[in-house]
Amino acid sequence: MSITSTTTATSNPAATRPQAPWRDWVALALLMFPVLLVAVDNTALTFALPAIARSLSASGVQLLWIIDAYPLVLAGLLVAMGSLGDRIGRRRLLFVGSAGFAAVSAATAFAPSAEWLIAGRAGLGLFGAMLMPSTLSLIRNIFPQPNRRRLAVAIWAAGFSGGAALGPIAGGWLVEHFWWGAVLLVAVPIILPLLLLGPGLIPESRDPKPxxxxxxxxxxxxxxxxxxxxxxxxxxxxxxxxxxxxxxxxxxxxxxxxxxxxxxxxxxxxxxxxxxxxxAPMLDVSLFGNRIFSTAIIANVLALFSFNGFILFLAQHLQLLEGQSPSASGVAMVPALIATVVAGLLVVPLVRKVRPGFVVAGGLLLSAAGYFMVAFGDHSHGPSLLLAALMVLCLGVGAAETISNDLILGAAPADKSGAAAAISETGYEVGSLLGTAILGSILTASYQGNLRLPAGVSELAPAGATSQAGETLAGAVELAGMLPAPLAESVTSAARTAFDSGVHITAAIALVLMSGACVLAAIVLRTVPKAK
CATH class of the missing domain: 1.20.58 (Methane Monooxygenase Hydroxylase; Chain G, domain 1)
Incomplete structure (x- = not known):
């Protein structure tokens, strides 16, 4: 199993122009900043949802769109932006996207309404789509040797996984110490090292005949x-x-x-x-005729699907039901962050001894096991079970997405490797989007359908507070804070029961999906040989 080159030799100046090894790794370190930024932005705002709901009076549907607008636009434009990078230069597109992302982040941080915030998140998706295709294509040009390139791509994948897990930690800390807009404003200092040092350390590459x-x-x-x-x-x-x-x-x-x-x-x-x-076509659809390629795409999508769906309800459970502060709930996820990164790096040498397909299937099986713990466990007595389930799930995500990403790239012919890279990155975003949209929508619908507020609440609650409680868990917790102690406890208990019921249903659905993906990967990918 090897990773093919993104472009031909004529479009790969880094492969023909000598560069000191230390400069290669410094360039990789700089490219990790936009990778981390895109990944963090996918999940950081999740932990700010309660604060956003209170500050902007956002409805349940608006809260979902605040999260979904960014990955929706991002996923829709990834392949197009990858094609644009081939024409104008991948490094140039990377810098345009980075500057635009920082500027829109700064403006959106001070959004006065939910509609403004949704529009800003869509704008971030536009510029974010310029970042991801450029990073992987540039990494492949900087590291032409197969072994060094495989390690670099593994670090890239681990950075994306780690950033997704780091997002809630950073988001929780920023919300507690500043305000929810700081989660967006932090993009500015994160992207500055790339803009300042990148022009002198990252070589340019483009397609000579696009x-x-x-x-x-x-x-x-x-x-x-x-x-x-x-x-x-x-x-x-x-x-x-x-x-x-x-x-x-x-x-x-x-x-x-x-x-x-x-x-x-x-x-x-x-x-x-x-x-x-x-x-030129924006997407080479003939790639999907390869069973290994298509199955690896499915595994990649579902790995991110499982992670983002889990984070969505875990963030609300820790803050709103367990009463943890945003930073405390973020710190509680540090072990999962470490597990994701470590698993993604350790499976690189593992595929020399175990067939890659079985490694991917094993990762998906661990993700299914994490959801099994949630679906059939009792998590009404503290967060320990949910955090343990997250650890198991993240071990699986780190393993599955790293190797499935490598299989996607290795299954494509050399002249189609650029399209394969864009599809692989789109899989990341599609998985994140669907995890939030599908599992989040199911959880919201289950909560709204099962909530039974005690009698007498509507007479004592301010106008609109009862309807907000019926839409979101955050609204119910805020309503409880306005009521006398006995009634407040009843409202909180009813909200917990409705929310936990939705979590059980959501986890059961995710369990079925991940189990099916595990079986599919084991069957279809079993013929992929071990790495050399």
């Missing part, structure tokens, strides 16, 4: 994801409705149109490529 950018493909990719995710959220929150099914249908139809367009563009591009003026 085709023209296809704007309709970019629009179609967004028209695929937005309606489907909206429909899923509507079904989970409001139940079966014509609007939800129509939205999903529109997204699937756009997906069919998108695939047909990519195939037609690929045929035309192959015949006119010599001129350098053909329109």
């Amino acid at each position: 085709g023209r950018v296809d704007a309709p493909s970019i629009i179609l990719s967004l028209l695929v994801m937005v309606p489907v995710v909206y429909g899923i959220k509507a079904l989970a929150t409001h139940g079966p409705a014509p609007e939800a099914f129509a939205s999903i249908g529109v997204g699937l139809l756009m997906g069919y149109v998108f695939i047909r367009r990519q195939r037609n563009l690929a045929e035309g591009h192959s015949t006119a490529r010599a001129t350098g003026h053909s329109t």
Whole structure:
């Protein structure tokens, strides 16, 4: 198993221009800043949701969109931005995205309303999409030797995993000591080292003969994801409705149109490529015909799906039901952060002794075991069980996503490795998006359907407080703080019962999905040979 080169030798100046080894690793360290930034931003705001709900009076649907707007736009534009980087230069695109991300973060940190915050998160998704394809492509050009490149890619994956786990820790600490906007404002100092030192230490690379950018493909990719995710959220929150099914249908139809367009563009591009003026497909859909490639994509998506879905309800449980401060609940996740990074690095030498497919299946099995602990355990007597389940899940995520990412890249032909890298990164974001959208929507719907507030609350509560309690756990906790002690305890108990019921249902669904993915990986990927 080896990782193929992203570009040909003519587009890889780093492979022909000598560079001191220490400069390679310093360049890798600088590239980790945007990787960490994108990963942290995926999860950091989760721990700020209670504060955002109180400050902006956000509804349950708005809270989900505050989280989902960022990965939705990010995932929809990753492949397009990877193609743009081939044309204008991957390092140049990286710097444009970094500067834009920092500027939008600073503006969004002071959002006066939930709608403003959602729009800002969408803007962050736009610039974030410029960062991820550039980092992996540049890493492959900086490390042309297979063994060093494999380690560098493993560090990249571990950085993404670690950043996703670090997000709640940083978010919790910042919310407690400052205000929720500090979670966004912190992007500015994180990105400064890259902008200051990157031009002198990171070599540029680009495709010497790229085709023209296809704007309709970019629009179609967004028209695929937005309606489907909206429909899923509507079904989970409001139940079966014509609007939800129509939205999903529109997204699937756009997906069919998108695939047909990519195939037609690929045929035309192959015949006119010599001129350098053909329109290139945004996504090479023929890659999905490879069973190993497709299965590794599924494993990658579900690994992030399981992690982000778990973090969503764990953050609310620790802060709102256990009464922990944001920073304390973040620190409680430090062992999981360490487990994710360590597991991602340790499986690199492990695949020399164990077939990669079994390593991926084992990681997914650990993720399923974590959800099993939640689905069938009693977590009403403290956070210990949930934190133990998170540890087990993170060990699995760290192992599965690192090796599945390597399988995605290794299964693609050398001339299609750039497309494989963009698809791999899209899998990260799609998994994060679906984990929050699907599991979060199911949890919200279950909470709203099972909450039974005690009699007499509406007479004593301020106007609107009861309806807020019926929509979100944060609203119920805030309502309890406005009531006399006996009634407040009843409200808190009712909210805990409704929320825990939703967690059990959500975990059971995730358990079935992860178990199925484990079996699929073990069967399809069993033929992949050990790494040399």
